[in-house]
Amino acid sequence: xxxxxxxxxxxxxxxxxxxxxxxxxxxxxxxxxxxxxxxxxxxxxxxxxxxxxxxxxxxxxxxxxxxxxxxxxxxxxxxxxxxxxxxxxxxxxxxxxxxxxxxxxxxxxxxxxxxxxxxxxxxxxxxxxxxxxxxxxxxxxxxxxxxxxxxxxxxxxxxxxxxxxxxxxxxxxxxxxxxxxxxxxxxxxxxxxxxxxxxxxxxxxxxxxxxxxxxxxxxxxxxxxxxxxxxxxxxxxxxxxxxxxxxxxxxxxxxxxxxxxxxxxxxxxxxxxxxxxxxxxxxxxxxxxxxxxxxxxxxxxxxxxxxxxxxxxxxxxxxxxxxxxxxxxxxxxxxxxxxxxxxxxxxxxxxxxxxxxxxxxxxxxxxxxxxxxxxxxxxxxxxxxxxxxxxxxxxxxxxxx
Amino acid sequence: xxxxxxxxxxxxxxxxxxxxxxxxxxxxxxxxxxxxxxxxxxxxxxxxxxxxxxxxxxxxxxxxxxxxxxxxxxxxxxxxxxxxxxxxxxxxxxxxxxxxxxxxxxxxxxxxxxxxxxxxxxxxxxxxxxxxxxxxxxxxxxxxxxxxxxxxxxxxxxxxxxxxxxxxxxxxxxxxxxxxxxxxxxxxxxxxxxxxxxxxxxxxxxxxxxxxxxxxxxxxxxxxxx
Numbered sequence: 162x163x164x165x166x167x168x169x170x171x172x173x174x175x176x177x178x179x180x181x182x183x184x185x186x187x188x189x190x191x192x193x194x195x196x197x198x199x200x201x202x203x204x205x206x207x208x209x210x211x212x213x214x215x216x217x218x219x220x221x222x223x224x225x226x227x228x229x230x231x232x233x234x235x236x237x238x239x240x241x242x243x244x245x246x247x248x249x250x251x252x253x254x255x256x257x258x259x260x261x262x263x264x265x266x267x268x269x270x271x272x273x274x275x276x277x278x279x280x281x282x283x284x285x286x287x288x289x290x291x292x293x294x295x296x297x298x299x300x301x302x303x304x305x306x307x308x309x310x311x312x313x314x315x316x317x318x319x320x321x322x323x324x325x326x327x328x329x330x331x332x333x334x335x336x337x338x339x340x341x342x343x344x345x346x347x348x349x350x351x352x353x354x355x356x357x358x359x360x361x362x363x364x365x366x367x368x369x370x371x372x373x374x375x376x377x378x379x380x381x382x383x384x385x386x387x388x389x390x391x392x393x394x395x396x397x398x399x400x401x402x403x404x405x406x407x408x409x410x411x412x413x414x415x416x417x418x419x420x421x422x423x424x425x426x427x428x429x430x431x432x433x434x435x436x437x438x439x440x441x442x443x444x445x446x447x448x449x450x451x452x453x454x455x456x457x458x459x460x461x462x463x464x465x466x467x468x469x470x471x472x473x474x475x476x477x478x479x480x481x482x483x484x485x486x487x488x489x490x491x492x493x494x495x496x497x498x499x500x501x502x503x504x505x506x507x508x509x510x511x512x513x514x515x516x517x518x519x520x521x522x523x524x525x526x527x528x529x530x531x532x533x534x535x536x537x538x539x540x541x542x543x544x545x546x547x548x549x550x551x552x553x554x555x556x557x558x559x560x561x562x
Numbered sequence: 563x564x565x566x567x568x569x570x571x572x573x574x575x576x577x578x579x580x581x582x583x584x585x586x587x588x589x590x591x592x593x594x595x596x597x598x599x600x601x602x603x604x605x606x607x608x609x610x611x612x613x614x615x616x617x618x619x620x621x622x623x624x625x626x627x628x629x630x631x632x633x634x635x636x637x638x639x640x641x642x643x644x645x646x647x648x649x650x651x652x653x654x655x656x657x658x659x660x661x662x663x664x665x666x667x668x669x670x671x672x673x674x675x676x677x678x679x680x681x682x683x684x685x686x687x688x689x690x691x692x693x694x695x696x697x698x699x700x701x702x703x704x705x706x707x708x709x710x711x712x713x714x715x716x717x718x719x720x721x722x723x724x725x726x727x728x729x730x731x732x733x734x735x736x737x738x739x740x741x742x743x744x745x746x747x748x749x750x751x752x753x754x755x756x757x758x759x760x761x762x763x764x765x766x767x768x769x770x771x772x773x774x775x776x777x778x779x780x781x782x783x784x785x786x787x788x
Contacts (some may be wrong), residue, residue: 174662467658472647473675557619
C-alpha cells in the first residue's frame with residue numbers, strides 16, 4: 162500500500178519529532194497502565210484481606226418477622242409474638258450441601274452452628290461468638306490450624322479453640338478447662354485444646370470454635386444447623402451465585418460484598434477515580450497526536466497541493482495522515498504497555514522494612530489490551546480531522562502558497 | 563495536426579465579499595496536438611487563471627472546455643482528479659518535489675499513488691525519464707540533495723510519467739538562473755519534438771516565448787493575439 166509507504170516516510174523524515182511524539186504517547190499509556198495496575202492490585206489486596214478468612218457466601222434461614230394478626234378484640238395486642246426460644250435452623254441441610262457441591266463456582270462448603278455463649282473461668286466471664294464446625298474440615302473457611310500459637314487444632318468431643326486475647330482475658334492456656342454457658346442456658350465444661358492468633362482483634366477476643374457434635378446439645382439442635390458458609394473459586398462472582406442459591410434453596414444468601422458494603426463503595430469510588438485519571442491520560446495523548454498531525458498537515462500543504470494537482474485522490478491523502486496516526490498510536494501504545502509492565506513489575510519487587518509490598522500493584526492487571534486498542538483507535542480518530550483537512554485542500558491554493 | 567484543446571468563451575469571475583472581479587472575459591483558445599505554445603501576458607492579465615482552468619484545477623464560471631474531444635469543464639471533483647492524473651502533466655515555477663523521496667520515487671509518484679505501489683515497470687520508466695532529462699547519476703538521490711535546476715528537471719520527468727497529452731507549465735524557468743533555465747527550456751523543446759507532447763507554457767519572459775512555436779497573448783482577461 163503506497164499510502165503506508167508515504168506515511169512511514171513522513172514519520173521518518175523528522176525522527177526527533179516523531180520520537181518525541183511517540184514518547185508522549187508512551188508516557189500517557191504508561192500512566193494508564195500504572196494506574197490500572199495499582200487500582201487492580203489495591204482492589205485485589207483489599208478483597209483478599211476481607212475474604213481470606215471469611216466465607217464468600219453465607220446461607221441462613223430467613224429472619225423471622227413478627228406479623229400483625231387479626232383480632233376480634235381491638236383492645237388486645239394485635240402483634241403475634243414469634244417464639245425466639247426455638248432457634249432458626251436449616252433442617253434439611255444435607256440436600257443443600259449436595260446442591261452446593263454440584264455448583265461449578267463453589268470451591269468449599271462448611272455447615273456450621275453459630276451461637277452466643279459465655280466463657281466462665283472462676284470469677285472471670287467473657288461473651289463469645291461460638292462457631293461449631295466439622296473438625297475434619299476446620300480450615301475450609303478460615304485457616305485456623307495455621308494460626309494456632311499454643312496447643313493444637315484437634316477439637317475432639319470436649320475441645321474448644323479460643324483466641325489469644327480471650328485466653329489472656331480469662332487467664333487460660335491450652336490444656337486448661339473452661340465452662341461454656343450457651344444462650345440456651347446450658348453449661349458444659351470444655352478443655353482448651355488450642356489458642357489461635359489471627360491478628361484481628363474481633364476474632365482473637367470474641368470467637369471460639371467447637372465441633373458440630375459438641376455444639377448440638379449445647380444449642381438444642383440435634384439435627385439442624387444454623388448456617389452454611391461457602392467459598393467460591395472467584396470471589397467476584399459471589400453476588401450472582403448468592404442470588405442463584407437464594408432462588409434454589411429459599412435460604413437467605415448473603416455475599417461478602419453485601420456484608421462489606423462500605424468496602425464495595427470504597428472500591429467503586431476508587432475505580433471511578435481511576436477511570437477519570439485513565440480518561441484524562443488518554444485524552445491528553447489523543448490531543449497530542451491530533452495537534453502533531455495538524456501541524457504536519459499544515460507544514461506539508463505544498464506537497465499535498467502538488468499531489469492533488471497531479472491527480473492523487475483525497476482519500477489517498479487522508480489515508481496517509483490516518484496511517485500516520487495509526488502507526489504513532491500502535492508504536493506508542495506498544496512501547497507504553499511494555500514500559501508500563503516493566504515499571505509495575507519493578508514496583509512490585511519493592512518492599513517495606515516489614516517485608517510487605519511497598520505498593521499493592523498487580524502488573525498483570527494493567528489493562529494492556531484495553532489501553533492498546535483504545536490508544537490505537539483513538540489515534541486513528543484523532544488523525545481524522547487533520548487528514549480530512551489535508552484531503553480537502555484546494556491544490557491551487559496550496560501550490561500558490 | 564488535430565485539435566487537442568478547445569476553449570470557448572471561458573470566463574472567470576471571482577467573488578470577494580460583495581466585490582466581483584472578472585479575470586477572464588470570454589477567452590477562446592485552441593491548441594493542436596504537438597504544439598509548443600507560450601501563454602504571455604502582463605501580471606494580472608489572467609494567464610495563470612486560464613492555465614489553472616485548462617489544468618482542471620479551477621472551474622470556469624462561463625464557457626466550455628474540451629480536451630482530446632471530451633467536455634471537461636463540468637466534471638465532478640473525482641473525475642477531474644482522474645483526468646489530471648491520466649491526461650495532463652504539470653510543471654510549476656517551484657518544483658514542489660516531495661522532499662522525503664528520491665528522484666526516482668518523485669517521478670513515479672503520479673503513477674504509483676493510484677496504483678497503490680511503485681511497480682518495477684513504473685520504476686523503469688521513471689529511471690528512463692530521469693536519464694532522458696540528464697539525471698542518470700542522480701536517480702537515487704533524495705530530492706533535498708538536488709540543485710534547483712536538477713529539481714525542475716525531475717519535475718519535468720514527473721510531468722511526463724503518465725504520458726500526458728497536454729503538459730501545462732507555469733513559469734517553469736521563473737526560479738532558475740539563466741543557464742539552468744536554458745537547459746530546462748531545451749528539455750521541454752526536445753520532449754515536444756520527439757514525443758509530440760503538447761505544451762502550454764505560461765510565462766512573462768519574452769526569451770522563453772521566443773523559443774516556443776506559438777504565442778498566445780492575454781490582455782485584461784481576453785486573448786489579444788493567438
